[in-house]
Amino acid sequence: MNKLYLYTLKTLNMRFTGKLFNFLFLALITTLVIGCQQNKSTHQLDLDFLFKIKLSDPQQDSIAKNVEHLTQRALTSKNTLKDRELIDSVLDQLRWTDAKEFVTLAHIAKKDAIKSKDQNRLASIFNDLAVYYQDKGLYDSVYYYHLQSENIYKKLQDNYAIAENNFYQGILFYELGLQIESEVKIAKALKLLEKKQNNPVYMLALQTMAYHYADQNNLDKAEQYLDRAFQVYQRIKDNPKLIAQNRKYLFLGNLYANYSMISYFREDYNKAEIFAQKGIEEIQKNFNPFIFSFVNMDYQLALYKQGKNPNIIEGLMISYKIHDKLDYDFYKADLSIAIAQIYQEKNQSENAIKWAKKSYDIAKKANLNLQQKQAIEFLLLQDSSSKNYHLIEELIELNKVLHQREKQTQEKFTKIEYETLYIVNENKSLRFKITVIITVSIVVFLSLIFLFFYTRTKAKNIALKNLAIKKSIDEKILNLLFLNNKLQQSSINSERNRIANDLHDGVINSIFTLRFNLQQLQSDNQQLQDSLVGELQRLEAKIREISHELANSSAFNKNSFEELITQLVKQQKNPYNTKFTLTIESDVCMESLSVEEKINLYYILNEILDNVNKHSQAINCLVNLYTIDNQLILTVTDDGIGMDKEQSREQTLKHIKDRANIIQAKLNIESNNPVGTKITLEI
Template sequence: MKTKYSIVLLVNLFLLITACQKKKDDIEYKNGVTHLLNNLNSSVLQDTSKIKTLDTLFLYLQRHENDSINRNLFFKVANKYYDLNQYDNYLFVTKKVLELAIKKKDTVHIAKSLYYLGDYFEEKTVLDSAFYYYAKSEKLYKSIKDTSNTGKTALYKAGILYDAGNFTESEIELVAALRLLNKTNNTRLIYESYNLMALSLKEINNHKKSLEYFELALKQLDKLESEGYIKERIIKSRASINNNMGRVYDKMENQKEAIRLYKKGLQTNRLKQDHPKLYAMLLNNLAYAQMKSGNSNGIREKFFESLRIRDSLDIKPGIVTSKIAIGEYFIHQKDTTKALTYFKEGFVLSKKINSSYDVIQSLKLLTENDIKNKTHYTKLYIKVTDSFQNAERATRNKFARIAYETEQIEEKNDLLSKRNSTIIIGSGIVILFLTGFFIIYRLKSRNKELLFIQEQQETNEKIYQLMLKQQSETEQARKEERNRIAMELHDGIVNSIFTTRFNLIQLDPNAADKKEQLVKELEKAENEIRRVSHDLTENLLFEDKSLPEIITTLVESQQNQCNTRFDVSIDKYIDWSKIASANKIHIYRIIQEALQNVNKYSKAERCYIMLLKTADKISIRIWDNGIGFNPEKVKQGIGLKNIKSRTEALNGELKISSNSEKGTTIEIIF
């Protein structure tokens, strides 16, 4: 099934590319690529097939014009790479679209590319680079007064500062973000800002304000739900806020309210199955709050279940938190030996994952409870604390420096840009003057030659008009003469012969042989004259217009109940003057018959007619993506018989392929 789906996807890609190579229609082109990208969301398709399709699309997009539509499609390809965790490909595409946007001086796409780069470095936890690109993106959005995106990049900068432990700076950045985002209708970004503000305030122990912002975040979730946002994400976000608010109350020593919130979060439907990481966090926090409140009923089981889930998911920061919490539980149970074991395991793992907060927390507990090694852990605790503070100070200074240097670089770029503009304008004026002088000189020297050429062109134009007039009059006379002859043959001779035949029938029965002979001769003459009259009239079909014009008109006039879209492509290198009129009629009738079958039976969305020249052969190809048919079962049909007989008259070869998945292709080569 997966292989079949992959083949269908690749066929769609091929059809998209071939359809757009002839003529690029902006809307059809965009919709085609977007539809193909949306198909990659299917869980049936393997990731390797999705990546190959994206690789092909990326190469295909590079061959098209550098316009806003194409750059937007590049962004969509980058997003798909990101969703598939192909971060190197995501980075490569983002850099490519940044380069294209710079060439076109498209500020919007330059800014968007920069914050895409910020997303890449944030995913790679290179926080200083992420902050740098978000800051550059924010400055560009601010320059074009894009309130929503300026607020969004400010929010992303605040997230980087929070991850780096700069909670106060994060709060300042969030105030700026909210000032902008509250002017927009972007409920999701406002929710994220409130939630991050609450978390930052929690870390700097501003508990009251933290709870206020959590409440604001919950109201935004209600608004998101009314707007039809993804329900599963809203449920998870509510459970997460309940956990974070519980942590605030825990820090405020209000264990009763903390326990209520943790339990409320744990009551979320299918939380354990769908979000085991969040479930384990809530369970551990609930057990810890119950332990602090003096209620030891069932908390051991909660602690160890949380640790088991985190261990099975390999969530190392969560494993450290669980081990430290279990160590504290054994301290409450007066089992110092087990407690120290868990504290030491937490200390070792926290060092391994570079979690400074957990290293300090585990060392603090070891210092307080390991009497034998108290001096060792105390010295280590002081050393790590000092180191952590220095690192935090350096980090804070680093982000401030990045912000300052970004401003400085922008100012220098503006100054250089102004200087370059002055040089370019000055050079342009000099070049313009010299060019003008040269043009005037050349115009004077060629003036006589141009006048002579103009007179010659006027003479040629008059001759050409006379030739056209003569040709038109000749064609008109020929047409009138043929119509006259056809009318006389049909209305005069045929009727006269018919009358004679009728009278002969009434002759004396004794002259039967003679009568029969005369009747047959008259019937023969009558049929011959009808044939000549018919051919004279039908040949006029191709006297007024060229065959390509007639076929194009025929295709464009097609309509049916399925709203089939008909397209035609005729090779300009076909020399129609070398094709006999009779063969032109066969070509026209073959296409007419095929289109009639499409309208009556195919139920197709698309139908494409192509006339191609290859060496000394011409191919007629009619393709539709309809329900298809079995050529063996319907080969006796009148329509296909007519097509076959006309193909034979062309001394050509007929090929028919049809099935329910690929539609129908009729090809005549002659």
């Protein structure tokens, strides 16, 4: 019987430190105020999620009622993106209830998060959905939303959030009895946090791993993990950003309870008692009945094994009453079988069977197959007579159900993970295709832009090259015009010098000789002679003056460009015998113009005069050059028949406008048929 007791007691304690005790472990987290972020992480630990203790119906109704007005505001919001804080706050409360509004709000929030590309918010919504469905016992949905959150955190490369998410999954697997899967997830969480050990998630994951080793009866390894968890606690206990100072006692009490468990399994009951007593002392500093119920159980059993606790039943009933008040059937069923074991050891078979049946009834009603199976095994060991044959059949059936359920759970979770990964891979493939399409489109677009600018640049270069050639040709033409004018001037000057020399050397000398000889003549009419001599002197002086003027004429001191303009105007002739008149004011300085301005001004004037000759039928054409405020003004005015607007805009003056634009000159045309035309050019 003692052997059976130890087996059952160990199984019970394993469950408390595993499937049950993890609730104690998680409950403690709600007492921690944690600010655990990575350097690049904006993720905040969900304290309430870690404290996922089932609430009673009255508690759920109370929460829903407290936020009822906020729920209605959130549901009727016209701008859900603007009211996101309100919606998220309501979701945070309603996830612990059965309120149908939660699903509606979660759908709205999810839609907004996707629309605004807020990945952190979307992951938080998935976590809320996991809490909501876990309270309903829909573990496949819980796992699905955990995977959705994990995929988002992987995309964000937020290792801390991934570690926390893996920790949640590990606890879920542990609760469902999937030990291997749970251990894998917890190991992943520990690995991700290896470089950031001073945080609560790492500490909790170490304790969970200790439960796994305790389940495998590897107590040394389990104690090593508890030691590591205790070391982390020592490093962060005084950091208010990691653990609230008024809550750290609960976590320390939990650690002592775990050490008590390890000592109990090693049959070191005195040490187990000491650790349990320390745990109770710490919990009393910030009392929590739920956590106390488990530490009290360890303490009562440790005393009992040392023969110090004759009132073991009363001691365990303290924990039982706490769970009964909290309406936790899971824990009530396990405690009932533990009490039955104690009565059995005390040889009180009637009470033992009574409590075993109570455990059986609680487990069957709550559909707790594992506890139901344990209760049946206990009852059959007490009495295996034929009257309990139906229990044997039920036990066989329960074994089949448990095996089938475990298999179905594994298959379902595997399918969920496969489908989730398939969707992720499909999304990756789709994103890759979209990326390729976008990349190709961008390359094509950039190529077209490059081709456009290349063609445009090439055209500009050609235009610039042509402009440079034109400029060079214009300069050559101007130089030729200057050279021609210079040659003409040179010829004219040479001819004038020749005439001047001929006058000076020939005519003047002849007149001088004639005057001299006339003076030598003897004449009776001296007065006439003097008159002729005087006239010859005046004629000599006049010819000498003309000779000097021809040799040094001031009429040719003006610059050559002005002469080009003058010659251009003078040489104009047309069938209408138009009289062309040029007026150049004295303050006009042609030398201030650039070569380009001179060339274009010359051709503009030439084009205007050409148009006058061809189209104006004018009697008079006046060309004026003058300056106003350092601007050279050219006006050409005729009294001809004028031109219509269409003609002036598109045909006749196109070249004039082009050349005016080249030298950035302002061109103005005034023409009203048949009043005449006035063209003004300002440089």
